[in-house]
Amino acid sequence: MKIAIVGLSGCGKSTCFRAITQKTKRESEGLDPTKPHLGVVKVPDWRLEMLKSLFNPKKITPAEITFEDLPGFHIPHIKEIEALMEVLGVFAGRDPVKDMDDIGVEFILADTEVVKHRLSSLDKEMKQDRSPEKTREHETLLKCRECLERNMPIRSITLTHDEEKSIRGFQFLTGKPIVIVGNIGEDQTGSGVTGAIEAECARRGFKSVEFCAELEAEIADIDEPERGPFLKELGIEQLARDRVIDIAYQALGYITFFTTKGDETKAWPVKNGVTALEAAGKIHSDIQRGFIRAEIVNFTDLEACGSVQEARKKALVRLEGKEYVVRDGDIVDFRFNV
Ligand SMILES: Nc1nc2c(ncn2[C@@H]2O[C@H](COP(=O)(O)OP(=O)(O)OP(=O)(O)O)[C@@H](O)[C@H]2O)c(=O)[nH]1
Ligand SMILES: [Mg+2]
Structure with a gap:
């Protein structure tokens, strides 16, 4: 899953890239600004925390998105790119x-x-x-x-x-799907300057988000113990970065299903509309080939019940066949035989 960051020259693409990937200045300093760069981010998903407390796995594996930072105004080489993140440099007083x-x-x-x-x-x-x-x-x-x-x-x-x-x-x-990022200046936070972008995006059916890239890129450079107090001072509860990633994920048209096998609880991104059989193939071709059934409980039901046993009692753990269309938040246990 790769998203290319595009926009006019100097609109803040590389700054957004640093803010999103939380690469420190030192990590980015050696990078040639005239070349494209790749960065992988973990998609924040609060449900993983809840699954961790229920299943107690050794390892939690979130979904990942690769972002590509393109220099200048570039028409991206679109092969392998699934969506575009278009940055608008609102901070620079542009229209x-x-x-x-x-x-x-x-x-x-x-x-x-x-x-x-x-x-x-x-x-x-x-x-x-x-x-x-x-x-x-x-x-x-x-x-x-x-x-x-x-x-x-x-x-x-x-x-x-x-x-x-x-x-x-x-x-x-x-x-390609597109997400618009209004890159605002620090002094423009909460000033509603991006209202015009929002209205225009709503008209065009784009998802949009406003984001002070420079500020959040700076945060990447602050060491962990000092980060909390710094954010508090600025009145920031949560980095907009998380929302930017979440909106990009939605724009890609992906949903997430989870598996909790053995020591690992893992989030799997799949295109909205995939069947259980297709989802099985994401994990392993053997699981797809030998697919028998999928035992499924949705996260919302599991959360309401508090445990798999309780969900089972309420008949919320279901056995589904190959044609079942996977829903966002499904926790899936594939039964297969090869
Ligand atoms: N004040 C302010 N400056 C910003 C912001 N975002 C980027 N800048 C500055 O704008 C300049 C260009 O930012 P870059 O992130 O390099 O822009 P870019 O789109 O990657 O530029 P090219 O790759 O050359 O097209 C840098 O000096 C940044 O520090 C912002 O939100 N606020
Ligand atoms: Mg750049």
Whole structure:
């Protein structure tokens, strides 16, 4: 799961990257600012703490997201990137809605080039071969072109499963989920300056969050014992970073299921809508191949009951088959035989 951090030059992408990954200045100092950099973060999930107290595992493994910090204003190499985090430099007195528009236009142009290029070669190919696959791809690309010509992102088109599949390989930028981060200055905290961003994002169906990246990047440099008092002095209860990661995770369209096998309690990120059989494959191909049933209790039920035994008494621990659609917070025990 990889998210690329994009935005205009100097909008604070690298500062956001440091704040999100909590890399210290010293760790980042050696990094070449003209190159992309990767950082892995653990997705904060309070439910893991509760599961820890119930199952007492030796090890807790949260879900992870890799963030990629891109230098300057770059059209990212989209392969392997599942979503974009777009940083708007509100702190610099810029007009964030205009910046959002400008970036949107660049992405639309980049996708338009890809569509044009492919349509032109497809026209030639279809003179020899008018297979249903090629025809479908052609029709879908025409839909995309029409959408892009209206200055709309590809994610705004409703495509059938087959249509989506026919263009999946192109990894269109404007087809990716997007999270908008309003990077505000320290003096802008709580001033509502990002109201305009929020309204614009709501209109476009984007998730957005405001964040004082510089402040939170500085916090990474404070040693643990001094961190608490420092945060208290600033009146910060929780780092916005956690919320930024959480919102990015949601924007990716992921939900979390948990396993509590042996010594480890683990959070597994899966696309919303996966079946129990697909979820099993995330863990191990053997578990998928030999899938018999999945014993499932949802976190909310477990929390309300206080123990698995109690949940069992209330018939909230269920046996589900291959086609069961996994829900966020399911605690799953796969039964399999290979
Ligand atoms: N006051 C203030 N300054 C910030 C904030 N975020 C970033 N800056 C400053 O803005 C400058 C650029 O920040 P970077 O994080 O390097 O921006 P960038 O988007 O990575 O820049 P490029 O990779 O060159 O495009 C640095 O001097 C930061 O200290 C902020 O929230 N408040
Ligand atoms: Mg940078």
